[in-house]
Amino acid sequence: MDPILNSFKDKKGFIIISVIFFMLGVIIGYFVFKENPQFILSNLEKLMGNIINIGKxxxxxxxxxxxxxxxQNNVKALLLMMFGGIFFGIIPLIGMIFNGFLVGIMMAIVFSQGKSLGFFLAAMLPHGILELPAIILGASFGLKTGVDLLFPKRDKNKFEILKENLKNSVLSMGILVPILYIxxxxETLITPYLANLF
Structure with missing residues (x-):
C-alpha cells in the first residue's frame, strides 16, 4: 500500500491550483447563464452532450x-486529466475549468427553474463528494507532470521525469478508481432518491 500512498506526495500545491480553476469555471458558468440563458440553453446539447447521452x-x-x-465515463475523465498532463499541463487545466463551467451552468439552470439549493446539493453532493475530489486529484497528477516537464530539475532529464510521474499516476489509480466506482x-442508487425528496 505504501507505494500507492506515496504517489500522492508533493501534490498539495497542484490540488489547490485544480480547485481554484474548478471554482473559476463554476463562477464563469453560473454568470454566463445568468447573462445569456438563451444562448446556453440553445447550445446545451453541445456543452453537455456526453452527460445527456449517458442519461439517455x-x-x-x-x-x-x-x-x-x-x-466508465468517470474513469475516462480521470485518465484524461492524469495523462493529459504530458501536454505541459494544459489539458487538466482546461478540464478543470470546463467541469466547473458545467457545474455552474447546472446550478444556474436549477435556480432558474425555481428549485432550491437543497435540491441542487441533493443532486450533486452524494456522489460528487467522492467523484469530484477523485477528478481533482487526477488533475493534480496531470498538472505536476506538465510543470515538471516545463521546469525539469537539473539532475533529471525529461524522460526520467515523465516516467516517474506516469508511474505515480498509475499507482494512484489503485485508490482513485475504486473511489469512482463507489x-x-x-449516483445510480442514492442520488435520484435524495433529489426526489425536494
Whole structure:
C-alpha cells in the first residue's frame, strides 16, 4: 500500500491550483447563464452532450448497467486529466475549468427553474463528494507532470521525469478508481432518491 500512498506526495500545491480553476469555471458558468440563458440553453446539447447521452443510455436500463456506464465515463475523465498532463499541463487545466463551467451552468439552470439549493446539493453532493475530489486529484497528477516537464530539475532529464510521474499516476489509480466506482454506485442508487425528496 505504501507505494500507492506515496504517489500522492508533493501534490498539495497542484490540488489547490485544480480547485481554484474548478471554482473559476463554476463562477464563469453560473454568470454566463445568468447573462445569456438563451444562448446556453440553445447550445446545451453541445456543452453537455456526453452527460445527456449517458442519461439517455441508462434510461430504463438495469441499475448495474447504469453504474457501469457512469463508472466508465468517470474513469475516462480521470485518465484524461492524469495523462493529459504530458501536454505541459494544459489539458487538466482546461478540464478543470470546463467541469466547473458545467457545474455552474447546472446550478444556474436549477435556480432558474425555481428549485432550491437543497435540491441542487441533493443532486450533486452524494456522489460528487467522492467523484469530484477523485477528478481533482487526477488533475493534480496531470498538472505536476506538465510543470515538471516545463521546469525539469537539473539532475533529471525529461524522460526520467515523465516516467516517474506516469508511474505515480498509475499507482494512484489503485485508490482513485475504486473511489469512482463507489461514486457511480451512489449516483445510480442514492442520488435520484435524495433529489426526489425536494
Amino acid at each position: 443510455q441508462i434510461a430504463g436500463k438495469k441499475k448495474l448497467y447504469a453504474i457501469g456506464l457512469i463508472f 461514486a457511480a454506485v451512489i
